[in-house]
Amino acid sequence: MYTLRDYQQKAVDKTIQYFKKKRDPAVIVLPTGAGKSLVIAELARIAKGRVLVLAHVKELVEQNHLKYESYNLKAGIYSAGLNKKDSQQKVIFGSIQSVAKASDSFFSGFTLLVIDECHRVSLEADSQYAKVIKSLRQNNKNICILGLTATPFRLGTGWIYNYNHRGVVQTKEPRFFSHCVYDLPLQYMITHKYLTPPIKVDIPVTCYDFSELTESGRNYTLAQIEELLKQQRRLTPLIIKNIIDITENYNRKGVMIFSSTIKHAHEILGCLPKNESRIILGETENHERDEIINDFKNKKFKYLVNVSVLTTGFDAPHVDVIAILRPTESISLYQQIIGRGLRLDSEKKDCFVLDYTGMGHDIYSPEINDKRPVTESVAVQVCCPKCGFENDFWGRVDTEGNVSEHFGRKCRGGVQNPETYDFEPCGYRFRFKLCNECGSENDITARECQACKNVLIDADSKLKQARLSKNAHVLQPDSVEMQERFDKNGNPFLEVKYYDYDAQYLAEYHYLNNQNSLKKFNINFLRSHLKRPELNLSIKSVNEIVSSKNHLRMPSFVIARKQGKFWKITEKIFAEEF
Numbered sequence: 001m002y003t004l005r006d007y008q009q010k011a012v013d014k015t016i017q018y019f020k021k022k023r024d025p026a027v028i029v030l031p032t033g034a035g036k037s038l039v040i041a042e043l044a045r046i047a048k049g050r051v052l053v054l055a056h057v058k059e060l061v062e063q064n065h066l067k068y069e070s071y072n073l074k075a076g077i078y079s080a081g082l083n084k085k086d087s088q089q090k091v092i093f094g095s096i097q098s099v100a101k102a103s104d105s106f107f108s109g110f111t112l113l114v115i116d117e118c119h120r121v122s123l124e125a126d127s128q129y130a131k132v133i134k135s136l137r138q139n140n141k142n143i144c145i146l147g148l149t150a151t152p153f154r155l156g157t158g159w160i161y162n163y164n165h166r167g168v169v170q171t172k173e174p175r176f177f178s179h180c181v182y183d184l185p186l187q188y189m190i191t192h193k194y195l196t197p198p199i200k201v202d203i204p205v206t207c208y209d210f211s212e213l214t215e216s217g218r219n220y221t222l223a224q225i226e227e228l229l230k231q232q233r234r235l236t237p238l239i240i241k242n243i244i245d246i247t248e249n250y251n252r253k254g255v256m257i258f259s260s261t262i263k264h265a266h267e268i269l270g271c272l273p274k275n276e277s278r279i280i281l282g283e284t285e286n287h288e289r290d291e292i293i294n295d296f297k298n299k300k301f302k303y304l305v306n307v308s309v310l311t312t313g314f315d316a317p318h319v320d321v322i323a324i325l326r327p328t329e330s331i332s333l334y335q336q337i338i339g340r341g342l343r344l345d346s347e348k349k350d351c352f353v354l355d356y357t358g359m360g361h362d363i364y365s366p367e368i369n370d371k372r373p374v375t376e377s378v379a380v381q382v383c384c385p386k387c388g389f390e391n392d393f394w395g396r397v398d399t400e401g402n403v404s405e406h407f408g409r410k411c412r413g414g415v416q417n418p419e420t421y422d423f424e425p426c427g428y429r430f431r432f433k434l435c436n437e438c439g440s441e442n443d444i445t446a447r448e449c450q451a452c453k454n455v456l457i458d459a460d461s462k463l464k465q466a467r468l469s470k471n472a473h474v475l476q477p478d479s480v481e482m483q484e485r486f487d488k489n490g491n492p493f494l495e496v497k498y499y500d501y502d503a504q505y506l507a508e509y510h511y512l513n514n515q516n517s518l519k520k521f522n523i524n525f526l527r528s529h530l531k532r533p534e535l536n537l538s539i540k541s542v543n544e545i546v547s548s549k550n551h552l553r554m555p556s557f558v559i560a561r562k563q564g565k566f567w568k569i570t571e572k573i574f575a576e577e578f
Contacts, residue, residue: 002038002041002071004038004039004042005035005038005194007030007034007184007188008034008035008038008039008042009042010182011028011030011039011181011182011184012039012042012043012046014028014165014181014182015028015043015146015181015182016046017181018179018181018421019144019146021419021420021421022178022179022420022421023142023143023144024177024178024179025145025146025147025176025177025178026144026145026146026147026161026177026178026179026180026181027118027146027147027148027149027152027160027161027177027179027180027181028146028147028148028149028180028181028182028183029148029149029150029152029180029182029183029184030148030150030183030184031150031184031185031186031189031195031335031339031342032150032195032335032336032339032340032342032343033189033194033195033339033342033343033344034150034184034189034194034195036116036148037063037064037067037068038067038071039148040053040064040068040114040116040148041067041068041071041073043112043114043146044068044073044075044090044091044112044114045073047090047111047112048111049109049110049111049112049140050090050091050092050109050110050111050112051090051091051092051110051111051112051113051114052092052094052099052110052112052113052114052136053091053092053093053094053114053116054094054095054096054099054113054114054115054116054129054132055093055094055095055096055115055116055117056095056096056097056116056117056120057095058079058081058082058095058286059293059314060116060117061077061079061081061082061093061094061095062077062079062082063315064093064116065077065093068091068093073091074089074091075089075090075091075092075093076088076089076091076092076093077092077093077094078092078093078094078095078098078099078102078106079093079094079095079098080095080097080098081095081097081098081286082095085098087102087105087106096128096129096132097128099132100128100129100131100132102135104135107132107135107136107138107139108139109139109140110136110139110140110143111140111142111143111144112143112144112145112146113132113133113136113143113144113145113146114146114147114148115129115145115146115147115148116148116149117148117149118147118148118149118160118177119147119149119151119152119153119154119160119332121147121160121176121177122154122157122176123174123175123176133145147160147177150335150336150339151331151332151333151335151336152180152183152332153331153332154332158170158171158173159171159175160175160176160177161175161177161178161179161180162175162177162178162179162423163178163179163180163414163416163423164179164180164183165179165180165181165182165183165416166183167389167413167414167415167416168389168412168413168414169412169413169414169423169425169426170412172425179421185364186335186363186364187364189342190342194344195342195343195344196320196341196342196343196344196345196348196349196350196351197349197350197351198322198338198341198342198350198351198352198353198363199350199351199352199353200353200355200363201352201353201354201355206235206238206239206242206356207235207239207355207356207357207358208228208229208232208235208239208325208327208356208357208358209228209232209358210225210228210327210357210358225260225261225264225326225327226260226261226263226264229260229261229263229264229267233267236264236267236268236271236325237271239325239356240268240271240272241271242354243255243257243303243321243323243354244272244273246321246352246354247302247303247321250352252302252320252321252352253299253302253318253319253320253347253348254296254299254302254304254316254318254319254320254321255302255303255304255319255320255321255322255323256304256306256310256316256319256321256322256323256340256341257303257304257305257306257323257325258306258307258308258310258322258323258324258325258326258337259305259306259307259325259326260307260325260326260327261307262281262307264307264325264326265279265281265305265306265307266279268305268325269305272303272305273302273303275301276301276302276303277301277302277303277304277305278292278295278296278301278303278304278305279304279305279306280292280293280304280305280306280307280309280310281306281307281309282307282308282309284309292304293314293316296316297316297318299318307326308326310340314340315343316340316343317343317344317345317348318345318347318348319340319341319343319351320341320345320348320350320351320352321341321351321352321354322337322338322340322341322351322352322353322354323354323356324337324353324354324355324356324357325356325357326357327357328357328361331361334361334363335363338351338353338363341353362378362379370393370394370407370409370576372394373394373407373575373576373578374575376396377394377395377396377407378394378395378396378397379392379393379394379395380392380393380394380395380396380397380403380406381393381403382395382403382406382408382430382532382534383534384411384413384426384428384534385428385534385536386411386426386427386428387411387413387414387415387426387428388413389411389412389413389414389426391408391411391412391413392412393406393407393408394406394407394408395407395408396531403532404531404532405531405532405553406430406531406532407575407576408430408431409429409430409431409432409443409444409445409576410427410428410429410430410443411425411426411427411428411429411430412426413425413426414426429441429443430533430534431444431527431528431533431574431576432444433446433456434523435449435451435452435454435456436454437449437452437454438451438452438454440452442456444574444576444577445458445459445577458577459573459577459578460578462559462571462573463557463559463573466559466571469561471561471562472559472560472561472562473506473559473560473561473562473567474557474558474559475498475500475504475505475506475557475558475559475560476500476501476556476557476558477498477499477500477554477555477556477557477558478499478500478501479498479499479554480496480497480498480499480554481496481497481499482494482495482496482497482545482546482549482552483495483497483546484542484543484546485509491511491513492512492513492541492542492543493509493510493511493512493542494509494510494511494512494521494542494545494546495507495508495509496508496509496510496525498554498555498558506558506560506567506569507569508525508568508569510524510525510542512539512540512541512542512545518539518540521539522539526539526545528555528572528574529552529553529555530551530552530553531551531552531553532551535551537551553574555572555573555574556573556574556575556577556578557572557573558571558572558573559571559572559573
């Protein structure tokens with residue numbers, strides 16, 4: 001039989017507790033190598049009805065089935081790729097492609113659907129997953145649907161579920177999965193020696209420069225990658241030589257190389273030892289692919305090159321070098337790639353992660369749904385002053401690692417009712433846009449007031465309109481100067497000058513000599529300029545604000561409009577508004 005680890009038992013218990021209260025689809029998040037198959041086995045064993053376990057590739061179907069039967073349990077397989085179409089057993093392991101084509105009679109009696117690598121499930125009504133789920137619900141409207149994944153996010157979409165059991169609102173956008181009932185961080189698995197420690201080398205000797213792709217803020221194409229690699233083709237032999245040197249000098253047993261394109265993969269293969277390397281592409285025939293994978297697992301060759309085909313559903317514990325030669329903006333894909341080398345093996349103490357992309361991803365970094373506002377942003381944790389929840393935001397840190405600034409907008413925390421699983425979001429806004437009609441707080445990127453439906457102008461439109469206007473001036477600040485000045489009556493006021501690269505400037509002025517002017521200053525200036533708005537600085541004089549300038553940030557753009565002979569600053573736009 002088998003014995004569950006403590007976290008595996010917790011995952012099972014949390015799942016049972018959830019489905020006793022709700023029937024909305026749920027997710028369990030476990031890192032690669034955490035033993036998802038054991039969680040599946042236990043849930044299938046104790047289920048009162050039939051269980052269908054789906055995966056998107058035959059290797060994963062076979063792997064899950066073999067693990068299940070190794071626990072002295074019996075199950076069927078429904079997968080054309082494995083030449084089996086069992087349908088009568090209590091537990092069926094199937095490929096989504098085959099099950100989607102199954103007859104109506106196949107779907108009767110199931111009380112639990114388990115979807116492995118569930119981050120592949122979308123809301124598309126005509127997808128294979130949607131078709132299977134519709135057929136299952138027609139036979140049992142109360143069927144429990146559970147997804148398992150190591151990476152609960154999709155590039156371009158973000159989190160695949162709405163609410164986390166820790167009290168986190170991941171997204172309010174429609175998602176197929178409602179709740180994450182249990183998750184486990186990668187760091188826990190490594191600390192408790194359930195996974196091999198990764199040793200990351202960011203720039204081993206040289207690396208490709210993909211900054212042209214990533215700094216644009218737009219999705220990039222294979223053609224763009226090909227063009228950049230063509231321009232930097234002299235680097236590939238140097239990089240491969242470095243991989244070989246490290247492998248030989250440190251007596252490494254198995255090397256997986258992740259390439260950018262098919263052409264790139266063949267170029268890499270040409271630089272590797274001929275008898276020690278093979279390649280797998282999406283177009284590789286199944287029988288040849290199986291043979292290559294088996295030979296690699298049996299250590300008949302050392303270097304395995306692939307293009308986007310071995311990021312999931314692949315298990316070769318002896319892999320002790322992961323070489324990344326492809327760019328990705330997705331933390332989840334990055335973690336999936338590294339996960340191929342973290343399984344335990346008797347002769348393995350660690351796994352080298354050789355990153356030749358220069359993109360600087362953190363192995364343990366959380367996925368943050370918002371795009372990175374500035375290139376030097378890092379993941380930081382910020383405590384909500386209202387509910388105490390620790391938010392993961394983009395931000396900056398000082399030389400000692402303390403958070404000096406963050407770009408968070410709204411607290412992602414909340415309170416979940418343990419009985420109903422209903423979720424009440426915290427709702428605290430770190431930064432917000434005030435509606436000029438009703439005064440309600442809105443997200444800084446909102447185009448319509450959530451309270452009165454008044455149209456709110458977004459940052460891009462503001463800039464475009466200002467640049468087209470003869471009576472508006474747009475300045476991109478390079479530096480800011482804050483000084484205390486005095487008017488002709490001797491009253492102090494704050495002068496703020498924004499200088500661009502050509503030393504041209506725009507200025508604004510603030511009096512802080514009574515409660516009304518202080519309130520106005522807090523709303524019009526301090527609220528948006530604080531690097532950490534939750535700190536709520538208590539400013540009572542010009543001298544205090546000048547002394548606190550290290551807590552203040554500079555806007556990305558300043559817009560001024562002509563009033564008589566002078567320019568008056570009317571709008572300021574900050575990085576997170578784009």
